[in-house]
Amino acid sequence: MTTRLFDLQAHRGGAGLTAENTLVAFGVALDLGVSTLELDVHLTADDEVVVAHDRVLEGDPRFLRQITFEELRLVDVSDVRAADFPDRVRRPGLTIPLLREVYDLLEERGADPVEVNLEIKYDVTAPLEGPDREHFVETVVAEVERCGAVARTSIQAFDWAVLARVHEVCPSLRRNVLASNKYLQPGIPGPSPWLGGIDVDDYLGGFAEAAAERGFDAISPIHGSPYLSGVADPSYRAFADERLLRAAHGAGLRVIPYVVDDAATMRHLVDLGADGLITNYPDRLRTVLAEAGLHLPRAFPG
Numbered sequence: 001m002t003t004r005l006f007d008l009q010a011h012r013g014g015a016g017l018t019a020e021n022t023l024v025a026f027g028v029a030l031d032l033g034v035s036t037l038e039l040d041v042h043l044t045a046d047d048e049v050v051v052a053h054d055r056v057l058e059g060d061p062r063f064l065r066q067i068t069f070e071e072l073r074l075v076d077v078s079d080v081r082a083a084d085f086p087d088r089v090r091r092p093g094l095t096i097p098l099l100r101e102v103y104d105l106l107e108e109r110g111a112d113p114v115e116v117n118l119e120i121k122y123d124v125t126a127p128l129e130g131p132d133r134e135h136f137v138e139t140v141v142a143e144v145e146r147c148g149a150v151a152r153t154s155i156q157a158f159d160w161a162v163l164a165r166v167h168e169v170c171p172s173l174r175r176n177v178l179a180s181n182k183y184l185q186p187g188i189p190g191p192s193p194w195l196g197g198i199d200v201d202d203y204l205g206g207f208a209e210a211a212a213e214r215g216f217d218a219i220s221p222i223h224g225s226p227y228l229s230g231v232a233d234p235s236y237r238a239f240a241d242e243r244l245l246r247a248a249h250g251a252g253l254r255v256i257p258y259v260v261d262d263a264a265t266m267r268h269l270v271d272l273g274a275d276g277l278i279t280n281y282p283d284r285l286r287t288v289l290a291e292a293g294l295h296l297p298r299a300f301p302g
Contacts, residue, residue, distance in 0.1 A: 006294050007276025008285050009036040009117055011259050012053060016085045016280035019078045021051045022094040026105055033299035034282050036115045037106075041099055041140055043131045044069045049099040049143045052077075055121065055130055065130050072096050085280070099140075103147040111300040115152045117176065117278075118144075122162050124193045137165040145170065156220060158183045161196035163216065176256065177211050180222040180239060205247055212251035219248055220278065223257040223265060230265030245272055263288055270294070 013025030014032075026037050040053040048069040055063050057075055064072070078094045099118070106114055120140055122133050130136065144153050154174035155166045163175045184200045184207055185192040191199040195210075203209040211219050224230070224238040231238075240257040248255045258278040260266050266288040269277060279285045289296055 005035075006270070006289055007036055007254075007256055008034045008282055008289065008297050009038040009256065009276055009278040010034045010282045011038050011278045011280045013037060013039065014280060014282045015081065015088075016261065017088055017283065018091060019080060019082075019088075019094045021053060021096070022077065023097045023101060023105055024091055024094055026102055027109075027302050029282055030105070030109050030111055030114065030300040031302060032282050032286065033297045034114065035297040036117050036276070037102065038117045038119075038278050039099075039102065040119045040121050042121055043136060043139055044072060046070075047139055049140055051097050051099055051102060053121070054080075055123070063129050069098070099143055100147050103149050106152075109300040109302060113298065114300065115154065116149065117154045117156055119156045119178070120159075120162050120166075122157065122159050124159050124161075133159070133162060134165060137162055138169055141166060141169045141173065144173070154217065158194050159196070160194065160198065160214065164196055164214070167215065174217040175215070176218040176220050176254075177214075177216050178220045178258065179207060179211075205251070206244075208244060208247035208251050208253060211248075212253055216253065218254035218256055218275070220256045220258050223260050223269060227259065228261070230260070230262040231268045232262070232264050240269065240272075240274065242272055245274065249273070260285075267292070 010029035012020035014029045018025040018028045021039055039051050041049050042052050042064045044050055045066055045068045073095055077096055078092050122136055144150055150172055154176050156176040156178055157163050158178045166173055166175055183194040186200050191197050200207055200210055221240045223240045224236055226233055245255050254275040256276040257269055257274055260277045261280050263284055266285055270292050286296055
């Protein structure tokens with residue numbers, strides 16, 4: 001077995017196995033063995049950093065920013081996106097956790113090697129539906145620092161201005177940029193609103209060159225489309241292709257595509273030389289890595 005360290009990231013804790021972004025999901029991921037817990041964060045009305053993907057709750061017209069954490073704690077999120085994952089085990093009574101509770105879980109399990117890749121869910125197209133960008137970044141970074149977790153944490157975002165502010169507030173935090181053509185907007189005149197005033201078409205080396213110039217540590221591109229069916233679909237078109245990986249690696253960037261759930265696409269990207277994958281099914285990815293003779297992350301069972 002080779003010692004290449006592949007970054008197995010459990011998307012929202014492994015949303016294909018347990019309700020996403022819950023402490024139970026993160027616990028299941030640690031039981032299996034992953035290198036990184038991937039998650040999303042929002043701010044509540046009382047400025048608590050909570051782990052959740054959507055800025056609204058089903059059946060509630062308010063945004064999370066308008067709801068206190070005490071109120072959120074009463075909401076059962078066990079069935080969030082259950083229809084997308086009909087085979088996952090249902091565990092009723094799961095609630096939205098605080099970010100610090102995820103770090104507490106890692107400490108309780110003694111999972112020192114496991115990292116956290118957190119996405120700041122700021123939407124440049126709907127700035128009034130959440131906190132101010134600067135306040136959002138500063139509050140999240142302060143919480144990471146308060147938890148003593150800077151060394152084990154990377155911040156990811158589609159919004160390059162969010163990542164720029166992260167670096168201003170805490171230069172030692174690693175930054176990963178999420179990307180697809182929807183956000184990069186190649187071939188469209190003028191800068192994309194997601195790129196902080198940058199026009200990706202101004203870079204001969206494309207997206208990877210622009211990301212490297214901004215000092216990012218990694219890129220997380222969508223793997224391709226249709227992303228649910230993957231490489232086995234005759235209509236599949238890769239975004240994270242050999243050319244992008246070569247350009248990114250040449251610029252010193254790691255490449256961690258999202259969200260890769262079928263084994264065939266996992267194998268394809270592992271063979272291409274991806275540095276990691278973000279997946280809803282960390283168990284499937286462990287099998288693919290084992291078959292490829294790659295190092296498997298250690299489990300930290302509860």
